[in-house]
Amino acid sequence: DAKTTQPNSMESNEEEPVHLPCNHSTISGTDYIHWYRQLPSQGPEYVIHGLTSNVNNRMASLAIAEDRKSSTLILHRATLRDAAVYYCILPRYSGGGADGLTFGKGTHLIIQP
Amino acid sequence: DTGVSQNPRHKITKRGQNVTFRCDPISEHNRLYWYRQTLGQGPEFLTYFQNEAQLEKSRLLSDRFSAERPKGSFSTLEIQRTEQGDSAMYLCASSSQGDGVPQHFGDGTRLSIL
Numbered sequence: 001d002a003k004t005t006q007p008n009s010m011e012s013n014e015e016e017p018v019h020l021p022c023n024h025s026t027i028s029g030t031d032y033i034h035w036y037r038q039l040p041s042q043g044p045e046y047v048i049h050g051l052t053s054n055v056n057n058r059m060a061s062l063a064i065a066e067d068r069k070s071s072t073l074i075l076h077r078a079t080l081r082d083a084a085v086y087y088c089i090l091p092r093y094s095g096g097g098a099d100g101l102t103f104g105k106g107t108h109l110i111i112q113p
Numbered sequence: 114d115t116g117v118s119q120n121p122r123h124k125i126t127k128r129g130q131n132v133t134f135r136c137d138p139i140s141e142h143n144r145l146y147w148y149r150q151t152l153g154q155g156p157e158f159l160t161y162f163q164n165e166a167q168l169e170k171s172r173l174l175s176d177r178f179s180a181e182r183p184k185g186s187f188s189t190l191e192i193q194r195t196e197q198g199d200s201a202m203y204l205c206a207s208s209s210q211g212d213g214v215p216q217h218f219g220d221g222t223r224l225s226i227l
Contacts, residue, residue: 032213043117043204043218044156051213087155096210097144099169100158 004088009108012078020073020107022088027068034091035062035073037084038106044087047073083111115139117219119205125225126195133191134222138207145188146216147180148204149173156204162188192224200226 005023012018024033034049048055048062050071055062061074075082087106092099118137126132138145143164148156159178160170164185174180177196182188192199202223206216 030212034215036215041220043206043220046215046217049213049215085155093212095163095168096212097163098208098214098216100146100148100161100171101156101216102158103155106155 004090004104006086006088006104006107008105009110011110011112013112014080015077018075018078018082018109020075020086020088020109021070022072023070024088024090025069027090031090032093033062033064033068033071034089035060036087036089038087039081039084044103047086078111080111080113083109085109117205117207117217119203119219119222121222122220123223123225125227127227128195128197130195131191131193132195132224133189134203134224136188136190136205136219138187138205139217140186142207142209142217143185144208144210145182146206146208147188147190148206150202150204150221151200159190195224195226197226200224
């Protein structure tokens with residue numbers, strides 16, 4: 001997987017928007033940008049992914065820079081349940097499917113009540 | 114919605130014993146992955162299957178580790194002659210074919226070696 005860089009930790013207040021950045025300056029034209037999160041004592045949970053255009057789903061939005069060298073995961077209204085480690089990953093695909101993912105250290109998101 | 118199921122959730126065993134974990138993927142997914150996660154670290158890839166074929170193995174997968182997916186459905190991960198350093202969370206994930214598709218994870222099996 002191509003390398004990504006994320007802040008070690010971020011803090012936000014409950015019910016406020018959260019913007020989690022990710023740099024991926026060596027991204028190739030065919031790399032998808034995926035975000036996963038991991039709550040304590042649970043397996044990672046898929047959040048969202050995109051290729052070139054911004055994406056929205058029920059969990060979050062993904063804003064992708066025009067040059068694709070960075071992206072931002074947006075939680076529109078954080079709750080205490082959003083406290084987790086967030087991973088930005090550029091999976092490698094071969095044989096028609098994803099290869100094993102390379103998780104970095106991710107961003108530890110702390111939500112203050 | 115039936116997600117990825119892993120059993121057991123917790124396993125405590127003595128050093129030197131063999132252990133086996135089971136993973137039941139989402140039924141229509143033909144790719145199945147195993148990861149290991151130690152405290153404070155992100156998950157590390159171990160191996161993956163496409164149907165019953167094991168396509169890739171990480172260097173982390175020592176010869177004491179073996180994984181199978183005999184009929185392309187559930188998978189087992191066996192660790193022989195367990196060591197203290199094997200204590201970790203073992204995670205399973207599955208995905209369908211196609212570009213961009215995400216992986217869906219189970220909640221893992223936590224292994225503790227006494």
